[in-house]
Amino acid sequence: MTAYAPERFRPFTAREIINDYFINRVIHGDSLIKLMQLPDHSVDFVLTDPPYVVRYKSRDGRSITNDDRTGWIEPAFAEVYRVLKPNRFCVSFYGWNKVDVFMSAWKQAGFYPAGHIVWVKDYQSSERFLSYRHEQAYLLAKGRPDFLRYPLKDVLRWKYTGNKLHPNEKSVYALRPVVGAFSRPGEIVLDPFCGSGSTLLTARDLGRNYIGIDIDEGHCRTARGQLQ
Numbered sequence: 001m002t003a004y005a006p007e008r009f010r011p012f013t014a015r016e017i018i019n020d021y022f023i024n025r026v027i028h029g030d031s032l033i034k035l036m037q038l039p040d041h042s043v044d045f046v047l048t049d050p051p052y053v054v055r056y057k058s059r060d061g062r063s064i065t066n067d068d069r070t071g072w073i074e075p076a077f078a079e080v081y082r083v084l085k086p087n088r089f090c091v092s093f094y095g096w097n098k099v100d101v102f103m104s105a106w107k108q109a110g111f112y113p114a115g116h117i118v119w120v121k122d123y124q125s126s127e128r129f130l131s132y133r134h135e136q137a138y139l140l141a142k143g144r145p146d147f148l149r150y151p152l153k154d155v156l157r158w159k160y161t162g163n164k165l166h167p168n169e170k171s172v173y174a175l176r177p178v179v180g181a182f183s184r185p186g187e188i189v190l191d192p193f194c195g196s197g198s199t200l201l202t203a204r205d206l207g208r209n210y211i212g213i214d215i216d217e218g219h220c221r222t223a224r225g226q227l228q
């Protein structure tokens, strides 16, 4: 007779869920739903570039899903906060003219702003009242992270990608110092709005594990292609 083996029926551990379903994967789907499947406190750092909610249209007519509505911002960042380990960081790009909406969602989730990063462009992305020459992101803390031994400068250099793979494609060059400062080799870096996969590529090149999610199947394919 076969012996009773209760350990075979035990629930999956958080680590098993991460390893089997998420780690080093680009997941196609809505972050609001996919993040719910991640256990609490399961990622070490979040670097993300969500839609700026500006109804962006590139010169060749490409647009971004959810860039025309704000309702997703609060629930998405509530989930980001839940899955992030305590005393760690999320760095999020945002649209400068929608700072109130993003800041309110981040604070509602539990984050507090611990710094602000500006990337300086050597070209203008547009021209109106100003010649627009920077990108920006908030450094958001969960809990009380330790100070860094070598703090990252909050003004960094930008590099234009040409946006060939994605209308809002960021360069690994611009993201590398941030991933390097706020995560360690072997840790898990999450980007729930991963687009062409620039965060994931940066994380992998620096010896981190990554989890990427995007609602657009084409962008997921692009990201996977980049990572191959």
Ligand SMILES: C[S@@+](CC[C@H](N)C(=O)[O-])C[C@H]1O[C@@H](n2cnc3c(N)ncnc32)[C@H](O)[C@@H]1O
Residues within 6 Å of the ligand: 029, 030, 031, 032, 049, 050, 051, 052, 064, 065, 066, 072, 166, 168, 169, 170, 171, 192, 193, 194, 195, 196, 197, 198, 199, 213, 214, 215, 216, 219
């Ligand atoms: C600003 S772009 C990210 C670009 C990326 N940083 C890159 O370098 O390619 C934002 C991305 O969020 C995705 N997105 C929008 N709403 C989403 C949602 N609810 N869940 C997952 N992805 C979403 C869009 O498809 C888009 O690719």
